[in-house]
Amino acid sequence: MAEKRYAMVLDLRRCIGCHACHVACKSENEVPFGVFRTHVRYYERGEYPDTKLYFLPVLCNHCKHPACVRVCPTGASWKRDDGIVLVDYDKCIGCKYCMAACPYGVRFIHPEKQVADKCTFCVHRVDAGIAPSCVNTCIGRARIFGDMNDPNSEVAKLIATNPVTVLKPEKGTYPTVFYISNSVKEVE
Amino acid sequence: KFHKSGHSALPTYVQIPLFEAMTSDHLHLLTGTVNVHTQARTANCAWLMEINHYNPAWINTKTAENLGIEDGDEIEIESEFGVKRLECRAKLTEGIHPKAIFVQHSLGHFAYGGLATKGKYKEYNYETKEEQSEKEVWYAEEEWPGPGAAKDPKGRDIWAWSPNWIIANDEEHTDPIGGEHAWSDTIVKVRKAGGGE
Numbered sequence: 154m155a156e157k158r159y160a161m162v163l164d165l166r167r168c169i170g171c172h173a174c175h176v177a178c179k180s181e182n183e184v185p186f187g188v189f190r191t192h193v194r195y196y197e198r199g200e201y202p203d204t205k206l207y208f209l210p211v212l213c214n215h216c217k218h219p220a221c222v223r224v225c226p227t228g229a230s231w232k233r234d235d236g237i238v239l240v241d242y243d244k245c246i247g248c249k250y251c252m253a254a255c256p257y258g259v260r261f262i263h264p265e266k267q268v269a270d271k272c273t274f275c276v277h278r279v280d281a282g283i284a285p286s287c288v289n290t291c292i293g294r295a296r297i298f299g300d301m302n303d304p305n306s307e308v309a310k311l312i313a314t315n316p317v318t319v320l321k322p323e324k325g326t327y328p329t330v331f332y333i334s335n336s337v338k339e340v341e
Numbered sequence: 342k343f344h345k346s347g348h349s350a351l352p353t354y355v356q357i358p359l360f361e362a363m364t365s366d367h368l369h370l371l372t373g374t375v376n377v378h379t380q381a382r383t384a385n386c387a388w389l390m391e392i393n394h395y396n397p398a399w400i401n402t403k404t405a406e407n408l409g410i411e412d413g414d415e416i417e418i419e420s421e422f423g424v425k426r427l428e429c430r431a432k433l434t435e436g437i438h439p440k441a442i443f444v445q446h447s448l449g450h451f452a453y454g455g456l457a458t459k460g461k462y463k464e465y466n467y468e469t470k471e472e473q474s475e476k477e478v479w480y481a482e483e484e485w486p487g488p489g490a491a492k493d494p495k496g497r498d499i500w501a502w503s504p505n506w507i508i509a510n511d512e513e514h515t516d517p518i519g520g521e522h523a524w525s526d527t528i529v530k531v532r533k534a535g536g537g538e
Contacts, residue, residue, distance in 0.1 A: 171376050171377070179388055187479035197435060
């Protein structure tokens, strides 16, 4: 069997911008106040009466070629074989290089531990065989998680049958967080 | 039953008396909540307040331009009811009708706990069962104009604004059958604060 490669699909046609993922993440991962691992950005486009409000949930993209791992001087940021990018909190010295390198701005310094922190795809849940907390809570089923190397998984089917896009493809990071939408280009 | 109490038994259109007096200067005051808050009850929930803690009045960009209002400006909303005047900040948006102004009613409490009223909170340590001293909220510096920007009708500092102080709730202007307040049927005049007095 091929190696696992975890991926998330964000179906923006179904996102209603309710911030449930944001709160579920904070609750699950005990993220302190003032910082967030995932967030929903709002973008308003168009003039009245043709106004549209776009929702863009952002999280760590768990890139195939992660810029944060490349710049980390201590090897604290690392990538697992299944594609999940993690931070080793014991090795991190809080130098913020990774925050400067990340094109998506999803890393932050944990105010209590003073180390870099970010979305882990809820690695403790994934290793136990259950979906990340934000996926579990999403009321519109806009977030779908799975193994993209398994052709029978829901994410692999969605990626194969829909025009998917990633954030900032020109950065050459090859994210594994895919967006199904015709609005990502407009809001960037 | 409606017939006996002097109302029509069938649904009929009745002109709202306030709207007859509307001039071109008036705007409709709409009130409501945003997606993360449940009416006004969740204003003391830290996770939700972190997402939504600032409730400027939404006003259409073109309307604001005509009134000389810019994004983040202090404005005065004047109605004939309640305390008659609400001073708040404006947020320019294309997502609202040019003849309307929207103020979110989930914030602006003066009695509902530290987060909702003052933007101060105490952390509780469940292990030692000790309450820590009062802290200023972590989101105070982001976009918030600073403590003292919002006042309740008695002049006390509060966290944010509430439109409930200026909506119509007297006998004449409420729903004649159900008695609902004029949540979205109050007409107001809007102007930039400080000028024109």
